[in-house]
Amino acid sequence: MSAGLSERIARISFSSTMEVAARAEQLRRSGAEVVDLSVGEPDFPTPEHIKQAAIRAIHEDFTRYTPAAGMRELREAVCERHAADFGTRYEVPECLITSGGKHAVFNFIETLVNPGDEVIIPAPYWVTYRDAVLLAGGRAAILPTAPGDGFALRAEEVRKRLSPATRMLIVNAPNNPTGALLNAAEAAELVELAASRGFWILSDECYASLVYDGEPFSIASLPGAARSVLVAGSLSKAYAMTGWRIGYGLGPAQVIEGCVRLQSHSTSNPNSIAQRAALEALRGPQDCVTNMREEYRRRRDYVIRRLRDIQGVTVHSPGGAFYAFPGVSALLEEGRWRSSAVLAERLLEEVGVACVPGEAFGAGGHLRISFAASWQALEEGLDRIASFLARAHR
Numbered sequence: 001m002s003a004g005l006s007e008r009i010a011r012i013s014f015s016s017t018m019e020v021a022a023r024a025e026q027l028r029r030s031g032a033e034v035v036d037l038s039v040g041e042p043d044f045p046t047p048e049h050i051k052q053a054a055i056r057a058i059h060e061d062f063t064r065y066t067p068a069a070g071m072r073e074l075r076e077a078v079c080e081r082h083a084a085d086f087g088t089r090y091e092v093p094e095c096l097i098t099s100g101g102k103h104a105v106f107n108f109i110e111t112l113v114n115p116g117d118e119v120i121i122p123a124p125y126w127v128t129y130r131d132a133v134l135l136a137g138g139r140a141a142i143l144p145t146a147p148g149d150g151f152a153l154r155a156e157e158v159r160k161r162l163s164p165a166t167r168m169l170i171v172n173a174p175n176n177p178t179g180a181l182l183n184a185a186e187a188a189e190l191v192e193l194a195a196s197r198g199f200w201i202l203s204d205e206c207y208a209s210l211v212y213d214g215e216p217f218s219i220a221s222l223p224g225a226a227r228s229v230l231v232a233g234s235l236s237k238a239y240a241m242t243g244w245r246i247g248y249g250l251g252p253a254q255v256i257e258g259c260v261r262l263q264s265h266s267t268s269n270p271n272s273i274a275q276r277a278a279l280e281a282l283r284g285p286q287d288c289v290t291n292m293r294e295e296y297r298r299r300r301d302y303v304i305r306r307l308r309d310i311q312g313v314t315v316h317s318p319g320g321a322f323y324a325f326p327g328v329s330a331l332l333e334e335g336r337w338r339s340s341a342v343l344a345e346r347l348l349e350e351v352g353v354a355c356v357p358g359e360a361f362g363a364g365g366h367l368r369i370s371f372a373a374s375w376q377a378l379e380e381g382l383d384r385i386a387s388f389l390a391r392a393h394r
């Protein structure tokens with residue numbers, strides 16, 4: 001146990017993806033030419049019309065507190081955009097604005113999970129879910145999904161994992177780190193299961209606008225979903241706004257009211273200037289989203305092609321988000337590296353390529369490679385990975 005810290009904080013650890021980025025930055029500062037394929041962050045600037053809205057907000061002195069739940073107009077805009085994109089029918093009391101999508105996830109877990117409650121987290125999972133559940137005193141019930149099945153979440157597997165203590169299931173599609181999408185038929189079964197067995201489905205839709213195969217989809221749009229589905233959304237990835245810290249939560253008014261109560265004693269409102277920028281993002285032209293998505297699609301195709309050319313690496317093409325999640329078990333079996341964590345460390349220290357080991361997502365034997373990076377970084381990074389692994393093979 002860490003001395004002096006509360007028991008709650010002693011339960012959690014620093015975000016491992018942020019740790020890799022910090023180590024890459026440290027090497028870079030010491031003069032190494034590091035190619036960083038670890039960060040889950042668009043390399044595009046925030047679109048100009050969004051930036052201008054923020055500048056106008058400053059000039060108009062829109063610099064005071066807003067309601068803790070966010071500006072009413074922005075809550076309306078979130079509901080409208082979700083309706084336009086996915087066909088849902090949320091109203092203002094069912095929406096709150098948060099300081100990023102991570103904050104929405106945190107608010108929901110903190111608001112609904114009691115000590116001892118179980119939260120089913122399909123693996124591979126985004127690092128924060130587990131720690132947020134542990135912080136709330138809950139238990140993380142990890143449910144592995146299979147690489148051979150494209151890491152698809154199967155309702156039948158969820159059903160088998162349910163227990164009397166199950167309080168919540170976290171669904172993240174498109175998934176970080178696998179890019180897997182949620183099949184609509186499986187989603188419908190999950191909604192039925194949640195209704196009959198009485199648990200919440202927390203749908204993390206931070207990558208919902210980045211779908212390459214098929215149509216964007218929200219589990220919240222299914223009949224009957226309004227009672228059991230909670231949506232955590234974000235403007236970070238869709239509009240290249242990671243630093244602005246704007247996300248949102250959608251769900252039954254009573255739950256949202258609980259989140260607002262929590263927010264009113266913690267962060268209060270998200271940044272007022274960023275809220276005005278978000279309003280422009282949601283109500284303004286959407287071609288910036290389409291253009292970025294098409295660019296990511298080209299990068300995805302390139303990265304997957306390059307990875308498939310490397311002996312010992314297996315990879316499925318991600319249907320969304322901006323990560324490749326190649327399996328490297330065949331390479332590990334040759335005994336040169338003990339684990340994908342060791343391999344990722346060697347890649348960083350020996351050839352200066354930062355990527356995140358699968359262990360960070362509860363799925364050792366894999367690496368996460370972000371393609372939200374420039375073409376130059378992708379080409380250079382993949383050249384280095386390919387020659388490093390080829391050398392090791394000889």
Ligand SMILES: Cc1ncc(COP(=O)(O)O)c(C=O)c1O
Nearest residue numbers: 040100101102126176206234236
């Ligand atoms: C799956 C997932 N959810 C939520 C977030 C949080 O994004 P933000 O807090 O920037 O909105 C991220 C960021 O990497 C993510 O990958």
